[in-house]
Amino acid sequence: MYQYDQYDQRIVDERAQQFRGQVERRLSGEIAESEFKPLRLQNGLYMQLHAYMLRVAIPYGLLSSKQMRSFAHICRTYDKGYGHFTTRQNLQINWPELQAIPKVLEELAGVEMHAIQTSGNCIRNTTSDQFAGVARDELEDPRPYCEIIRQWSTFHPEFAFLPRKFKIAVTGTPGDDRAAVRLHDIGIRIVEGERGERGFEILVGGGLGRTPMIAKVVRDFLPKRQLLPYLEAIMRVYNEQGRRDNKYKARIKILVDALGVEEFARRVEAEFELIKGEGLELTDSEIARVGAFFAPPPHESLPDSDAQLQALTLGSERTLGLWVRNNVIPHRVPGYCAVTVSLKEKGTPPGDVSDYQMDRLADLADNYSFGQLRATHHQNLVLADVKVADLPALHQELAACGLASANVGKLTDMICCPGLDFCALANARSIPIAEEIMQRFDDVDYLNDLGEISIKMSGCINACGHHHVGNIGILGIDKQGVEFYQLMLGGSHNNDASLGAIVGRAFAQDEIVGAIDTVLRVYLHQRSSPEERFVDTYRRIGMEPFKEALYGAN
Amino acid sequence: MSKSHTSLAITAARTDDGAPVYWTPEGGWSRALADAQVFADAKVAEGALGQARGQERQVCDPYTMKVSVVDGRPQPLTARERIRCEGPTTRLRRPDPPANPTHPVP
Ligand code: SF4
Numbered sequence: 001m002y003q004y005d006q007y008d009q010r011i012v013d014e015r016a017q018q019f020r021g022q023v024e025r026r027l028s029g030e031i032a033e034s035e036f037k038p039l040r041l042q043n044g045l046y047m048q049l050h051a052y053m054l055r056v057a058i059p060y061g062l063l064s065s066k067q068m069r070s071f072a073h074i075c076r077t078y079d080k081g082y083g084h085f086t087t088r089q090n091l092q093i094n095w096p097e098l099q100a101i102p103k104v105l106e107e108l109a110g111v112e113m114h115a116i117q118t119s120g121n122c123i124r125n126t127t128s129d130q131f132a133g134v135a136r137d138e139l140e141d142p143r144p145y146c147e148i149i150r151q152w153s154t155f156h157p158e159f160a161f162l163p164r165k166f167k168i169a170v171t172g173t174p175g176d177d178r179a180a181v182r183l184h185d186i187g188i189r190i191v192e193g194e195r196g197e198r199g200f201e202i203l204v205g206g207g208l209g210r211t212p213m214i215a216k217v218v219r220d221f222l223p224k225r226q227l228l229p230y231l232e233a234i235m236r237v238y239n240e241q242g243r244r245d246n247k248y249k250a251r252i253k254i255l256v257d258a259l260g261v262e263e264f265a266r267r268v269e270a271e272f273e274l275i276k277g278e279g280l281e282l283t284d285s286e287i288a289r290v291g292a293f294f295a296p297p298p299h300e301s302l303p304d305s306d307a308q309l310q311a312l313t314l315g316s317e318r319t320l321g322l323w324v325r326n327n328v329i330p331h332r333v334p335g336y337c338a339v340t341v342s343l344k345e346k347g348t349p350p351g352d353v354s355d356y357q358m359d360r361l362a363d364l365a366d367n368y369s370f371g372q373l374r375a376t377h378h379q380n381l382v383l384a385d386v387k388v389a390d391l392p393a394l395h396q397e398l399a400a401c402g403l404a405s406a407n408v409g410k411l412t413d414m415i416c417c418p419g420l421d422f423c424a425l426a427n428a429r430s431i432p433i434a435e436e437i438m439q440r441f442d443d444v445d446y447l448n449d450l451g452e453i454s455i456k457m458s459g460c461i462n463a464c465g466h467h468h469v470g471n472i473g474i475l476g477i478d479k480q481g482v483e484f485y486q487l488m489l490g491g492s493h494n495n496d497a498s499l500g501a502i503v504g505r506a507f508a509q510d511e512i513v514g515a516i517d518t519v520l521r522v523y524l525h526q527r528s529s530p531e532e533r534f535v536d537t538y539r540r541i542g543m544e545p546f547k548e549a550l551y552g553a554n
Numbered sequence: 555m556s557k558s559h560t561s562l563a564i565t566a567a568r569t570d571d572g573a574p575v576y577w578t579p580e581g582g583w584s585r586a587l588a589d590a591q592v593f594a595d596a597k598v599a600e601g602a603l604g605q606a607r608g609q610e611r612q613v614c615d616p617y618t619m620k621v622s623v624v625d626g627r628p629q630p631l632t633a634r635e636r637i638r639c640e641g642p643t644t645r646l647r648r649p650d651p652p653a654n655p656t657h658p659v660p
Contacts, residue, residue: 026569027569027570027611028611029610029611032610033569033610033614033615047567047572047614047615048572049574049634049637049638050572050573050574050638050641050642051571051572051573052571052572080646080647081647082646082647082648097570097571098569098570098571098572099570345648347645347648348645348648349644352647352648354647354648354650356650400651401650401651402648402651420633420634420637421637421642421643421644422642426634428633429633429637429643431642431643431644432643432644435644478632478633478634481631481632481633481634482632482633483633
């Protein structure tokens with residue numbers, strides 16, 4: 001993985017020092033909240049309903065066991081002993097006191113981490129595919145380009161005050177979009193050109209929130225060396241022409257929609273012509289230099305293990321078999337596989353991990369996966385380089401620390417934002433609904449029978465829980481101080497990305513999980529075969545049968 | 555029978571830790587809504603809010619919130635203020651397995 005050079009380390013150390021001074025001035029009364037707020041937000045420090053919340057960037061979700069141990073220490077020492085992995089592959093801690101933050105930032109800097117640009121109208125953490133570098137269907141590892149974008153966008157002076165926040169995602173697997181690139185301000189797909197040469201397809205204007213949109217292609221094929229000039233051109237057009245008068249209309253998707261994608265692309269190309277050749281082009285040696293940080297770990301030379309993997313799913317140990325079937329994918333290197341550790345345990349908010357579990361996960365990464373972990377945008381973790389032969393032992397160790405749920409890709413593998421239990425912007429709680437869903441639908445055979453299906457839930461229209469692209473989406477709304485839940489069906493975040501449609505009137509808190517049960521019954525009754533996924537059944541039969549079952553003749 | 559009517563209280567986030575606090579009749583802040591000064595008159599509440607805003611070191615962004623007064627005690631009227639007042643409705647941290655007694659559950 002990437003390692004800081006002296007410049008990276010210096011700017012992160014200096015930032016922690018600067019913030020120490022700013023916190024001291026706030027605590028001494030020298031500056032008021034109105035002056036302090038923009039400073040704390042630039043360091044990822046939010047004010048939530050009960051406490052401050054610090055959002056720590058995990059570049060494209062990749063972290064070392066050492067960094068995970070540092071998270072554990074920070075959560076244990078300065079928080080309430082747990083952290084929350086988010087849909088943007090970041091980590092949030094929910095209870096730090098203000099005076100502790102400089103210490104936390106110093107500890108993070110000590111393991112090459114920070115909270116810079118995790119808030120505010122700037123370019124945020126670039127996200128990627130959790131199976132980068134190991135997936136069999138991958139064309140090329142996207143992480144070197146994520147890192148190049150991280151270096152370009154960090155403290156970029158021109159893009160520190162954009163009209164709104166800005167999110168970029170990169171995938172190297174054009175056939176299976178695990179990074180949800182169509183839902184980002186800029187989505188980048190590594191593709192092959194007509195003569196087999198590698199480059200990028202560039203999509204712009206995706207995003208959820210108040211006005212959900214799927215990104216549109218502005219460039220079919222961009223040569224690799226032009227990545228940064230082209231991104232810079234997009235950012236310049238947006239920075240200059242994006243709306244600043246209304247924050248609800250300030251994201252780039254609104255600009256692309258208002259101009260039309262052809263006109264937007266024309267303006268970008270015009271800007272690109274001006275920038276091209278000014279020195280931002282990537283050279284082969286620079287790509288190779290950064291790429292070297294992501295070289296595969298020293299795998300052992302092992303025989304092919306697909307049959308062994310298959311045997312485990314069918315073996316006599318049923319719990320292990322189910323877990324292998326749902327949580328493990330084959331690796332491109334024979335004898336290895338990638339394991340998703342589900343953070344969707346009954347009784348725990350989705351994405352939450354205790355300090356104890358973090359320490360154990362760091363140990364497991366060291367023992368089984370070359371000391372590295374990945375956070376996923378599904379709020380899970382991945383051990384990407386595990387020997388197939390080690391799966392039974394790893395499963396046992398995960399079970400011992402409560403992390404062996406065999407539900408990846410299943411109904412209870414929900415995405416869920418913190419909602420009204422924590423978030424100052426929320427309309428309704430989401431965690432208790434997620435917990436109720438996990439309680440109610442915990443029969444493993446039922447979950448497997450339902451097959452591939454996603455529930456995504458947000459506590460407000462900002463859509464951090466990606467409810468628009470859940471096969472089943474839940475949006476918390478406020479009706480005169482009372483929590484209600486709107487149900488959406490038919491969303492998808494993959495290559496076939498689509499936005500869900502609202503079913504009808506919202507449900508009360510004690511009705512919403514029953515409504516999901518009804519939706520699932522309709523699906524099971526209507527699917528053409530057990531292989532037909534929920535979203536395909538929905539696309540085939542439409543909303544009516546679901547509506548009728550939910551609301552009857554009304 | 556309990557009697558209830560709608561009034562106002564003043565709330566803010568405490569600077570040191572972000573915790574919700576309530577303006578008291580003594581001109582200070584308390585963590586307990588039960589200690590809050592209750593205003594029947596919106597104009598009087600606005601006056602006190604001005605004073606509360608002056609305490610910039612102690613608190614961030616004070617505002618008035620509606621409360622219902624039940625048997626003389628202020629109660630939050632919305633889900634948001636109830637959760638601020640009473641804390642998250644979910645368990646914060648999962649207990650460790652018994653094999654690891656070293657980190658007590660907060
Ligand atoms: S979706 Fe809304 S409630 Fe949920 S975390 Fe985002 S802003 Fe908060």
